[in-house]
Amino acid sequence: MEHQAIEDQLHGSSTWMKRFERYLPELVYGSIDGIVTTFAVVAGSAGAELSISVVLILGLANLIADGLSMSIGSYLSKKSEQDNYKKHLKIEAWEIENLPDAERKEIEDIFREKGFDGKELEMVVNRITSNKKVWLDTMMKDELGLTLESKSPFKAGLSTLVSFVIAGAIPLIVYILSYSGNTSLDPFILSSVVTALAFVLIGYIKTYVTQAGLIRSIAETLLLGAAAAAAAYFLGDYLRGIIT
Amino acid sequence: MEHQAIEDQLHGSSTWMKRFERYLPELVYGSIDGIVTTFAVVAGSAGAELSISVVLILGLANLIADGLSMSIGSYLSKKSEQDNYKKHLKIEAWEIENLPDAERKEIEDIFREKGFDGKELEMVVNRITSNKKVWLDTMMKDELGLTLESKSPFKAGLSTLVSFVIAGAIPLIVYILSYSGNTSLDPFILSSVVTALAFVLIGYIKTYVTQAGLIRSIAETLLLGAAAAAAAYFLGDYLRGIIT
Known part of the structure; x- marks a missing residue:
């Protein structure tokens, strides 16, 4: 919410206008x-x-x-x-809790595809999987290609x-x-x-x-x-x- | 195309069915x-x-x-x-060619948000920006939140x-x-x-x-x-x- 307010300030557009434009x-x-x-x-x-x-x-x-x-x-x-x-968010969250190795492997595949390898790949995977929110977010966006529209x-x-x-x-x-x-x-x-x-x-x-x-x-x-x-x-x- | 064929094989669905489902x-x-x-x-x-x-x-x-x-x-x-x-793809590609420092900074921000820092952050940014296709793809997906639907x-x-x-x-x-x-x-x-x-x-x-x-x-x-x-x-x- 606060981040949104700052964005609005920068773009010179009121929250009301933003809501309308959506x-x-x-x-x-x-x-x-x-x-x-x-x-x-x-x-x-x-x-x-x-x-x-x-x-x-x-x-x-x-x-x-x-x-x-x-x-x-x-x-x-x-x-x-x-x-x-x-x-799908629930399924991925459940998989991260219960099948962490398989899900870790999927993150590895995603970043190998981006050109990472060896020690670098290991480091990126460690970092991504160290924060469950980032991990989940990466699975949703990069594996499933899903993003959530914030529309009511x-x-x-x-x-x-x-x-x-x-x-x-x-x-x-x-x-x-x-x-x-x-x-x-x-x-x-x-x-x-x-x-x-x-x-x-x-x-x-x-x-x-x-x-x-x-x-x-x-x-x-x-x-x-x-x-x-x-x-x-x-x-x-x-x-x-x-x-x- | 070949990857698609393998996917179809795995999912037990013909290319024709896939096209129809789309x-x-x-x-x-x-x-x-x-x-x-x-x-x-x-x-x-x-x-x-x-x-x-x-x-x-x-x-x-x-x-x-x-x-x-x-x-x-x-x-x-x-x-x-x-x-x-x-x-937007054209704009981002132009920016990568002509304003590489600013675009590099944006990749840095994206991965700092994901929890990377210091030497790790530097390495990831180097790797991503070493391949212009991956760089562009990351900008489109993570900065702009845009994905291309492969529908005619x-x-x-x-x-x-x-x-x-x-x-x-x-x-x-x-x-x-x-x-x-x-x-x-x-x-x-x-x-x-x-x-x-x-x-x-x-x-x-x-x-x-x-x-x-x-x-x-x-x-x-x-x-x-x-x-x-x-x-x-x-x-x-x-x-x-x-x-x-």
Whole structure:
């Protein structure tokens, strides 16, 4: 904890910001999933010329149902990752207590691989195995390739839910206004414009997660949304012709 | 490659199986996302008493659109992870060439943290920094905590697409049969039963990914699907009352 505070001081970023940034991937990917899924309902309905009430009913139902399932799924997968890490940590700790010779041999193999030999190898192995915490840590990282992400499964799930529902509501807002009679413009065209702007914004925020270039990130996100919406629109249009 | 073959021999698993297993997380999570999203359309439509043709049009449109977006998203996120790894690898390699003293100091810090000191510390640092590959590898793993997943972004995306579309089609099959007049039973009840069975099967396969217990994995997956469907059903039912 104290070390974290010093790190924050050095990086000029508050603890609050750090905490927020930790869940940025969930926020970004949750937003993309949410906005794509409701815009697919909007575009499919527009292609099939379904009524505004169908768009609203299925758009909202899909938003809540998918939002719940994505966030519960995000919680469960983070939870199982952590459970899996803890399970292997327990096994390795048990092995160090009960089969120290075999585990010592594994440390020897790891450092032989790194180019150590003879007296040097013996010394490194002695030093590593003299501290059980370091020993265990080396087994987890170098033997099993496992590291523990310090993310709360609950907060990861909550971040997914909130971003999914907020971003997913964007394509529907125009339809809600249109349904209330507050606009006379074509709701599909208006919704497409608003949704495209939201995709640009999400693509921009995504650069903080992927560290990709700005133009590339925006183009990728926008194209992804457009491809999904076009597929839904043309499929809706095609099915309208064959399904009465 | 040869080492991999020996590993496969020891673990009694063919190279083909190994390759397949590598994409099992994508296959499992793609299946869950696909089946949840189409079953949400089915349940929401049932709650709102919409026609079978609406279920088919929006179910299929959603299946293709969401399937595309999830798989492109999976491809892009794997790709950006690898790009990010390569970027940091390049930076570290450049630093080792051009700022060897600073990078040597970092290796020193890493091993001091592990309990090395004095002559021992000097020896370990000398050994690690004598081989640039080991030096670079240590920086990536111990300083940055980065490891490279040997997954092809393209295959990860393709696995997501195939599993999403196949599993997502399950709740709709009954509606297609029902639409063709091949069954007289209530399509929503039939679809719920078939979908529940599919959730049990996916929960079972999921144990290979999460290594959780069988009962827990099946119960979790089934409850997730049921929660999402119930939310969609009751929201559809509620909105039918207020949206004419």
